[in-house]
Amino acid sequence: MLGMDSIWTRQRPAASARETLSREQIVKTTMELLDTEGLAGLSMRKLAARLDSGATSLYWHVQTKDDLIDLVVDEAYGEVDVPDAELAGWRAGALLFAHSLRAVVLRHGWLPEVIYLRPSVGPNAISMGGRGLKLFAAAGFTGRDIDYAMSAVLSFVLGTANSQAAWEASVRRSGRSLEQMNSEILAGVDQITAAEPMMHESIQRRRVVSMDQLQNESFAFGLDSLLDGLEKRLSPDR
Numbered sequence: 530m531l532g533m534d535s536i537w538t539r540q541r542p543a544a545s546a547r548e549t550l551s552r553e554q555i556v557k558t559t560m561e562l563l564d565t566e567g568l569a570g571l572s573m574r575k576l577a578a579r580l581d582s583g584a585t586s587l588y589w590h591v592q593t594k595d596d597l598i599d600l601v602v603d604e605a606y607g608e609v610d611v612p613d614a615e616l617a618g619w620r621a622g623a624l625l626f627a628h629s630l631r632a633v634v635l636r637h638g639w640l641p642e643v644i645y646l647r648p649s650v651g652p653n654a655i656s657m658g659g660r661g662l663k664l665f666a667a668a669g670f671t672g673r674d675i676d677y678a679m680s681a682v683l684s685f686v687l688g689t690a691n692s693q694a695a696w697e698a699s700v701r702r703s704g705r706s707l708e709q710m711n712s713e714i715l716a717g718v719d720q721i722t723a724a725e726p727m728m729h730e731s732i733q734r735r736r737v738v739s740m741d742q743l744q745n746e747s748f749a750f751g752l753d754s755l756l757d758g759l760e761k762r763l764s765p766d767r
Contacts, residue, residue, distance in 0.1 A: 564636075
């Protein structure tokens with residue numbers, strides 16, 4: 530992946546004296562476009578129109594649509610809060626890191642579509658990764674176990690957040706609310722699960738809480754369980 534051409538591996542061109550458009554403006558406007566219209570709504574032509582800029586000026590900063598993706602993904606990583614392990618402690622820090630990353634993915638629903646397609650080697654991604662690794666080193670992990678511990682947490686967070694973001698995008702396209710869609714699905718599977726008592730009881734439990742509460746509690750349960758397991762690995766008598 531690191532051999533792939535990336536805006537981060539190319540030398541940034543010197544700014545022209547006549548150039549009024551900045552990379553920061555491009556990133557901000559691209560994020561706004563993606564947040565409102567999704568990945569399908571992103572094009573160099575549409576972006577240039579939003580920036581009230583000619584294509585030539587835009588291509589001075591970004592050569593391709595992939596360049597835009599590299600920039601905005603790294604901008605999103607810059608929104609993730611990773612506290613200092615010495616101040617927060619490793620477990621509280623890992624909890625904040627995980628919840629912050631989840632919030633960023635849910636805030637930018639287009640991220641799941643692109644987050645695995647391009648190498649994350651921008652400055653914010655590198656900084657986030659370095660600070661995250663320090664949390665797991667502070668916990669007592671050493672060598673490759675530091676990488677594996679952080680990878681386990683990232684995989685859990687991105688897996689759950691990506692699936693939730695994809696589901697919420699599907700709901701928005703349907704024109705119905707999250708609660709409406711959930712109620713319809715639960716009603717539809719009621720009879721189907723009647724022959725399987727445990728599944729039927731599970732469906733009934735889902736009726737008494739809001740979808741937001743269910744997703745938040747499920748995420749917190751899974752994350753706590755994962756961190757419990759990581760702590761157990763550090764115990765000398767495990």
